[in-house]
Amino acid sequence: MFPKKIYYEPKALDFELGQRLKDKYTDVEWIPIKSHNNIEELRNRSNSDFVEMKKYLIIGIRKTHKYVENQKVSDYLVPYSSSGCSAMCLYCYLVCNYNKCSYLRIYVNIDQMLDKLIERSHKTDKICTFEIGSNSDLILENVITGNLIKTIERFAESGRGYITFPTKFSMVDDLLSLDHKGKVIFRMSVNPEMIIKKVEIGTSPLAERIKAINKMCKAGYRVGLLIAPVIFVEKWKELYIELLNTLSDRLTKKVKSEMFIEVIFMTYSYVQNAINSQAFPKALKIYNKELMTGRGRGKYCYKQEYRDEAECFLRKEINKRFEGAKIVYVV
Numbered sequence: 001m002f003p004k005k006i007y008y009e010p011k012a013l014d015f016e017l018g019q020r021l022k023d024k025y026t027d028v029e030w031i032p033i034k035s036h037n038n039i040e041e042l043r044n045r046s047n048s049d050f051v052e053m054k055k056y057l058i059i060g061i062r063k064t065h066k067y068v069e070n071q072k073v074s075d076y077l078v079p080y081s082s083s084g085c086s087a088m089c090l091y092c093y094l095v096c097n098y099n100k101c102s103y104l105r106i107y108v109n110i111d112q113m114l115d116k117l118i119e120r121s122h123k124t125d126k127i128c129t130f131e132i133g134s135n136s137d138l139i140l141e142n143v144i145t146g147n148l149i150k151t152i153e154r155f156a157e158s159g160r161g162y163i164t165f166p167t168k169f170s171m172v173d174d175l176l177s178l179d180h181k182g183k184v185i186f187r188m189s190v191n192p193e194m195i196i197k198k199v200e201i202g203t204s205p206l207a208e209r210i211k212a213i214n215k216m217c218k219a220g221y222r223v224g225l226l227i228a229p230v231i232f233v234e235k236w237k238e239l240y241i242e243l244l245n246t247l248s249d250r251l252t253k254k255v256k257s258e259m260f261i262e263v264i265f266m267t268y269s270y271v272q273n274a275i276n277s278q279a280f281p282k283a284l285k286i287y288n289k290e291l292m293t294g295r296g297r298g299k300y301c302y303k304q305e306y307r308d309e310a311e312c313f314l315r316k317e318i319n320k321r322f323e324g325a326k327i328v329y330v331v
């Protein structure tokens with residue numbers, strides 16, 4: 001059952017979304033908090049409570065609105081309508097600080113954030129792309145709030161440039177009929193099915209993700225494929241070949257001719273390792289001492305020689321199957 005409990009800032013109920021959520025979740029316990037950033041009751045719980053805490057929903061008001069410049073598929077990272085997520089990918093980059101970033105937090109001041117996004121899109125020197133999904137999974141959040149529908153409709157109507165977001169979820173049906181005016185870039189993240197099941201816990205299966213990107217492309221959205229994060233588990237080359245073959249078989253011609261591809265190798269952190277070993281003691285071990293090296297601030301990444309060889313391998317295998325698709329970066 002989700003959410004099992006709701007922690008909320010009382011002032012959030014002054015907003016339309018806050019009220020709507022209050023009416024939607026009437027049979028859930030609502031617990032008032034001072035700030036979504038610092039929930040004392042949760043802060044002191046142990047790592048082994050991670051799974052339990054992922055069932056909670058936090059509702060607050062976003063106060064930080066600082067855009068950060070970016071040079072990948074977008075020009076700016078936008079702090080947007082939610083952060084964290086109710087899924088439990090063992091490598092999740094949002095688990096920067098267990099007590100603050102793991103569970104799903106929804107911000108009710110969506111109109112303020114959307115107004116700012118539209119206003120900013122008209123003030124840049126050139127046409128820009130705004131990444132609105134770097135702190136959360138907006139397809140998942142949309143099921144609870146409808147915020148993505150609102151964002152696409154209003155940005156298409158009044159924004160300049162593009163918005164983009166990645167996802168590991170397949171619930172896209174409510175977006176298919178929207179008049180997005182070509183201003184939205186949808187990026188589906190994929191991994192071999194074994195990794196989805198054992199590492200990306202609680203996300204959509206590969207077959208559903210493929211159907212979702214096919215549907216979004218058919219509905220006229222610009223699309224990208226994120227092969228990410230690439231994890232060097234046992235027999236990883238075979239698994240990724242199988243993934244590429246499945247994609248080649250099941251993606252529509254339209255997707256294959258229009259999509260771009262991003263490839264990201266996994267990074268991992270000391271904090272994640274501590275959480276995973278206590279919250280998921282039987283889970284697949286994704287930290288590999290032989291293959292990984294420290295990258296500062298408690299982070300690990302694959303050693304350069306392994307990473308370079310893997311990049312070569314993946315570029316070759318991707319190009320073999322998706323000749324027309326541009327690989328925008330491998331990091």
Ligand code: SF4
Nearest residue numbers: 085087088089092168
């Ligand atoms: S779906 Fe994304 S945000 Fe959610 S746990 Fe996985 S990596 Fe983190």
